[in-house]
Amino acid sequence: MAYDCDVLVIGGGIVGLSTAYAITRAAPGTRVTVLEKEPGPARHQTGRNSGVIHSGVYYRPGSLKARYAVRGAAEMVKFCAEYGIAHAVTGKLIVATDRAELPRLHxxxxxxxxxxxxxxxxGAAQIAEYEPEVRGLAAIHVGTTGICDFAGVARQLAEASGAEIRYGARAVRIDRRPDLGVAVRTTTGDVVRGRVLVNCAGLYCDEIARMTGDDPGVRIVPFRGEYYELARPDLVRGLVYPVPDPAFPFLGVHLTRGVDGSVHIGPNAVPALAREGYDWGTVRLAELGTTLTWPGAWRIARRHWRYGAGELRRSLSKGAFTQAVRRLLPAVTEDDLVPTAAGVRAQAVLRDGTLVDDFLIREVPRTVHVLNAPSPAATASLPIGREVARRALAVLGRE
Known part of the structure; x- marks a missing residue:
């Protein structure tokens, strides 16, 4: 077979581009091609998140999320400084507004x-040192949290990697043969042949895995994160978070001042009716069907219906959303909240309804699948990219 590249990456988000960047640095001369279905990089999860460089304070010690976030936060700040990408180390507050939250805060x-x-x-009085308008019973300040332009990071990774990036190239068929390699047909009609395939397809990673003939063992269940922008950004100086509920993998409605000075409030997490369902009007029946036919999706609904009902209420009622925000920021009113762009999280769910909480990377013949890359994936994208690159190069070396 005449190969077009050594490593073929599907997905031009921050993890796929970081992987390409890491491969070309670890093994100069390795030919890498990235296939991205959109006309540019970082159009979905990477370009629609809150822009926070997470510190790693939430994650179980020893987990991949904890190790990669702590290491990745420092590396991301350095990368942004090196390439002139907008960023700042702001620190953040995590605020308890109810006595029941105090043990979780501790x-x-x-x-x-x-x-x-x-x-x-x-203590309650010290919160005003950082955020004069925020109220709570107690808080913690995490100094290493920051913000940056992750879409800008993705663009820089694409440029600096030296990889061939093919935009508008959605994979529609994959033929993998252990003795020959991998051939991917795209919507353009092209066939791209590589020795090793890396699946970084995010919201569609499980579908790409099935195209290769592999059973991913998980199903991506999309959750939409809905945001508002604060009309009076002077009410918030930096980043303010509630104490998260450990039973659910979302951080709750929080306040985030971005690199452009605007303040976003959210996300409110609700089921999306399409994998790229950024509003209630976007429905893709085939994709919705893959969610509804997965046993784990129904088990999630039964297990978390009370939490989900609250999220749906805040999605449908601006007043309910405002009430949730006022727990942290009493001065906010409904008129202060301006709807803005939503994002969708690719949440991997096991058949038994378990929400996969850590990064999930699997190797099979000639392929590396990234099947779960939850927050803090953008923060940790540089070390994640090196890990995926290491595995891909190991597969390449075993030919």
Whole structure:
């Protein structure tokens, strides 16, 4: 077979581009091609997140998320500084507004210290030192949290990788043969042949896995994150988060000042009716069917229906959303909230309804599948890219 490249990456989000960047640095001369279905990079999860460089304070010590976030946050700040990408190390507050949250807040202090993250505990009066308009019973300040332009990071990774990036090239068929390699047919009619395939398709990673003939063992269940922009951004200086509910993998409605000075409030997490369903009007019946026929999706609904009902209520009622925000920021009114762009999270779910909480990377013959890359994937994209690259190069070396 005449190969077009050594490593063929599907997906031009930040993880796919970081993988290409890491491969060409670890093994100069390795030919890498990236297939991206959109006309440019980072059009979905990467370009529609809150832009936060996470510190790693939330994650179980020893987990991939904890290790990659702590390491990745420092590397991301350095990368942005090196290439002139907008960023800032702002720190953030995690605020308890109810006594029942105080034990969980203290648990985050312990977890942060176990992960090597500097954490300062604050009483109610000390919160005003950082955020004069925020109210709470207690808080912690995490100094290593920051913000950046992740879409800009993705563009820089694409340029610096030296890889061939093919935009508008959606994979429609994959032929993998252990003795020959992988051939991918795209919507343009082209066939691209590589020795090793890397699946970084995000919202469609499980479908790409099935195209190769592999059973991913998970189904991507999309959750839409709905945001508002604050009309009075002067009410918030930096980043303010509630104490997260450990039973659900979302951080709750929080306040985020971006690199452009605007303040986003959200996300409200609701089921999306399409994998790229950024509003209630976007429905793709085939994609909705793959969610509804997955046993794990129904088990999630039964297990978390109370939490989900609250999220749906806030999605359909601006007043309910405002009420949730006022727990942290009492001065906010409905008129202060301006709807803005939503994002969709690719949540991997097991058949038994377990929400996969950590990064999930699987190797099979001539292929590396990235099947779950949840937050803090953008923060941790540089070390994740190196890990995926290491596995891809190992597969290449075993030919």
């Amino acid at each position: 648990g985050l202090v312990q977890r942060g210290r176990e992960n090597g993250i500097p954490v300062r505990e604050l």
